[in-house]
Amino acid sequence: MTVQLHQPSEIQRGRIAYRRKQAIRSVLLAALSTAVIGAVLVVLVTGAPGWDRVKQSFFDPDVAREYLPAILEGLWLNIRLFVVCAVCALALGLVIAILRTLRGPVFFPVRALATAYTYSFRGLPLIIVIYLFAFGIPGLRLQGTPSVTVLGGAALVITYGAYLAEVIRSGIESVHPSQVAAARSLGLSYRQAMRHVVLPQAVRRSAPPLLNDTVAMQKDVGLISLAGPIDAIRAAQIGVASDANFTPYVVAGVLFVLLALPLIGVTDFVTLRAARRQNAGT
Amino acid sequence: MVLSCQDVRKTFGANVVLDGLTLDVGEHEVVALIGASGSGKSTLLRCVNLLAEIDDGTIRLDGEDITDPRINPDAVRQKIGLVFQSYNLFPHMTVLDNITLAPVRVHKRPVAEAREQAHEWLKRVGLADKAGAYPDRLSGGQQQRVAIVRALVNNPRLLLLDEVTSALDPELVGEVLTMIRDLKGDGMTMVLATHEMGFARQVADRVAFLDKGKVLEEGPPAQVLGEPVEPRTRQFLARIIEAGRL
Numbered sequence: 397m398t399v400q401l402h403q404p405s406e407i408q409r410g411r412i413a414y415r416r417k418q419a420i421r422s423v424l425l426a427a428l429s430t431a432v433i434g435a436v437l438v439v440l441v442t443g444a445p446g447w448d449r450v451k452q453s454f455f456d457p458d459v460a461r462e463y464l465p466a467i468l469e470g471l472w473l474n475i476r477l478f479v480v481c482a483v484c485a486l487a488l489g490l491v492i493a494i495l496r497t498l499r500g501p502v503f504f505p506v507r508a509l510a511t512a513y514t515y516s517f518r519g520l521p522l523i524i525v526i527y528l529f530a531f532g533i534p535g536l537r538l539q540g541t542p543s544v545t546v547l548g549g550a551a552l553v554i555t556y557g558a559y560l561a562e563v564i565r566s567g568i569e570s571v572h573p574s575q576v577a578a579a580r581s582l583g584l585s586y587r588q589a590m591r592h593v594v595l596p597q598a599v600r601r602s603a604p605p606l607l608n609d610t611v612a613m614q615k616d617v618g619l620i621s622l623a624g625p626i627d628a629i630r631a632a633q634i635g636v637a638s639d640a641n642f643t644p645y646v647v648a649g650v651l652f653v654l655l656a657l658p659l660i661g662v663t664d665f666v667t668l669r670a671a672r673r674q675n676a677g678t
Numbered sequence: 679m680v681l682s683c684q685d686v687r688k689t690f691g692a693n694v695v696l697d698g699l700t701l702d703v704g705e706h707e708v709v710a711l712i713g714a715s716g717s718g719k720s721t722l723l724r725c726v727n728l729l730a731e732i733d734d735g736t737i738r739l740d741g742e743d744i745t746d747p748r749i750n751p752d753a754v755r756q757k758i759g760l761v762f763q764s765y766n767l768f769p770h771m772t773v774l775d776n777i778t779l780a781p782v783r784v785h786k787r788p789v790a791e792a793r794e795q796a797h798e799w800l801k802r803v804g805l806a807d808k809a810g811a812y813p814d815r816l817s818g819g820q821q822q823r824v825a826i827v828r829a830l831v832n833n834p835r836l837l838l839l840d841e842v843t844s845a846l847d848p849e850l851v852g853e854v855l856t857m858i859r860d861l862k863g864d865g866m867t868m869v870l871a872t873h874e875m876g877f878a879r880q881v882a883d884r885v886a887f888l889d890k891g892k893v894l895e896e897g898p899p900a901q902v903l904g905e906p907v908e909p910r911t912r913q914f915l916a917r918i919i920e921a922g923r924l
Contacts, residue, residue, distance in 0.1 A: 577729050578766035582780035583756030583832060592779060596770050 452641075459643040463635035467648050470631035475655070477549055477627070478617045482610050484553045489560025494595075496565055499586070510561075517558035522619055525551040530623030548620030556613050560606060567602030568594055604667040611659050615652055628652070679738070680705055680836055680867045681726065686735035688721055688891075695721045697891030698735070703836070703869055708862050710878035710899070711871045713888035714914060719871035720763075722888075723838045726869070727760045740835065756784060759829030763841040765821040767813040767828070773800070774809040777828045785832065792831070799827045803857055819850030823857055830861075837861070839870035843877075855881075875918055879903055887911045 404412065441447065495503075495510040517525070529551040530544050541547075571594045579589035621630035628648045635644035681703040688696040696718045703709050711719045724730040726737055728744065728751040737745045744754045767776050774796055781792040800806050803823045813821055822842055829837060839858065843851045855877050861868065862881055872878050878885055879899040886896040887908070895908045906912050 574762065574764065574766045575768065577724075578762065578768070579779075580729060580752075581727055581755055581758075581760040582828065583752055583784040584780060585752050588783055592783060593768055597768075600770065 454642045454646050456641055456643045459635070459639055459641045460647050463632065463644040464647060466631040466635065467628050467644060467651065470626050470628035471651055471655070473545070473625065473627045474617050477545070477620065478614050481549050481552045481556070481617065482613060485556040485560055485613065486606070488553060488557030489564055492557060492561035493564035493568060494590070496561070497568055497590070514558045514561050517555050518562065520555070522551070522555050522616055523622060525555050526619055526623055544623045545620065545625040548623040548625065552613065552617065552620065556609065559609050563602045563605045563609060564598060567598035570601055571597045601670070604663060604670055607659070607663040607666055611656055611663060614656055614659060618652065679703065680740060681869065682738040683722070683726070684736045686722070686725060686737060687733045688725055688730065689733050695891055696725065696732070699888070699892055701886060701893055703867060706865045706867055707883050708868045708870070708881055710882035710885045711869065711888055712875065712878060712885060717888040718891045719888055720840050723760065723840045723869065723871060727758050727838060728754055756832060757835045759832060759834035759837040761822070761825050761829050761837070761839045761842050763844050765818070765825045767821055767825055769813050772810050772812055773805070773816070773824050776813070776824060777831055780828070781831050795831055796827070799831060803827060817850060818846045819853045822846065822854050826857060835867065837866055837868045839868060841871050841873065843872070843874060875903060875915070887914065
């Protein structure tokens with residue numbers, strides 16, 4: 397079978413030509429407005445009376461080059477810590493979310509504890525949790541107290557676990573009750589219905605917000621510098637202190653942004669895919 | 679009797695949905711429940727499947743009181759199939775996985791055997807090529823046929839059908855009704871809530887007209903649909919004829 401190539405009619409050719417003209421006009425307009433706004437911004441910043449001083453103390457290329465290796469080395473700690481903490485926080489969140497949905501009188505204390513946990517740790521500022529863990533726990537002088545890095549990581553996991561638990565729980569609750577009814581009508585127990593029908597759908601639905609929280613966690617990993625370990629921010633701080641120049645902070649900031657980009661890209665992709673699937677119908 | 683409902687009462691707050699309903703269903707019998715929306719058809723089916731707890735009365739399955747709180751509801755549901763108006767297939771599973779979930783997880787049958795049985799059923803209902811498809815790729819009629827197969831592979835003693843064609847486009851109703859007619863030929867015991875009076879007349883051994891939570895009139899389809907005794911039944915059927923559904 398040969399596919400007949402459709403010849404557009406006179407009127408359709410006219411429409412195509414008009415649309416093409418409009419498209420070119422849009423691109424030109426976008427380029428022009430970008431250039432104007434960019435120029436205004438550059439003039440505004442570089443024309444500011446204090447620009448030379450700011451440039452010296454925040455954007456000094458020599459200082460940047462001097463401290464880059466130390467900051468990169470610190471960043472490696474951030475990356476390792478982030479991967480371990482993200483996995484642990486997801487696991488913790490999943491467990492807490494499931495505990496909160498358990499029914500029956502036997503589980504009342506478990507449910508209550510899980511609820512109390514998500515309520516308190518979502519309210520508690522991360523910095524305070526890090527201080528409590530990194531300085532409070534060693535203060536007990538117990539045998540085998542882990543290092544400050546591990547304690548700081550634990551503070552992150554416990555704080556973020558509370559957020560992730562709520563995201564997963566809202567995912568569980570967004571699964572329509574008719575799905576549970578269908579599963580139970582087939583003879584599945586509550587646990588089996590949860591495991592095979594509700595959770596897979598809940599995790600899929602909560603993937604975009606989960607990833608978004610993970611992006612937030614990636615930069616908050618830097619807060620453990622407050623507890624003492626030499627991560628990227630701590631390394632930058634040392635540079636700032638010894639050279640009286642803020643450039644190392646800028647370097648660390650740029651590195652954090654670069655580090656976040658891939659994960660942000662994945663989050664956008666997953667969100668877009670989820671939205672497209674939703675629009676495709678149930 | 680496969681199913682025996684005795685003086686069943688079910689309320690939602692102040693709303694009395696089932697008010698002393700009594701209904702028996704014998705082996706291989708097909709009973710059609712008809713009645714206006716809110717007359718309690720769907721609620722009765724949910725109560726029989728223990729998805730809703732009754733407030734009084736007794737429901738027996740093969741003589742066993744399944745409304746006794748000491749009974750294991752999962753074990754009861756394994757013997758009763760329920761098909762929903764909105765199909766309720768699991769959207770994250772393929773057609774094949776939807777069908778084999780209960781045989782494998784509940785009845786602990788070998789995966790290969792469950793799949794083979796599922797393929798046989800799919801072939802029988804003309805969906806052999808859809809085994810690997812996800813529910814959102816299927817038409818409403820195809821989804822409903824899969825949902826019926828999903829209930830059947832558990833070899834239920836009793837199949838409950840809750841307005842299984844109400845969500846379908848008119849041209850897709852036929853394929854689902856044909857399947858139910860075939861099941862009757864197999865001797866499946868069924869209770870179906872329906873708005874399809876023509877279908878009830880063809881396939882049901884008995885029609886029960888529900889009104890205000892009670893069976894107001896029951897008997898052979900020709901009698902209940904043709905020469906109803908109760909004025910309420912006549913009124914209901916007159917409205918249905920007016921709407922062009924008989």
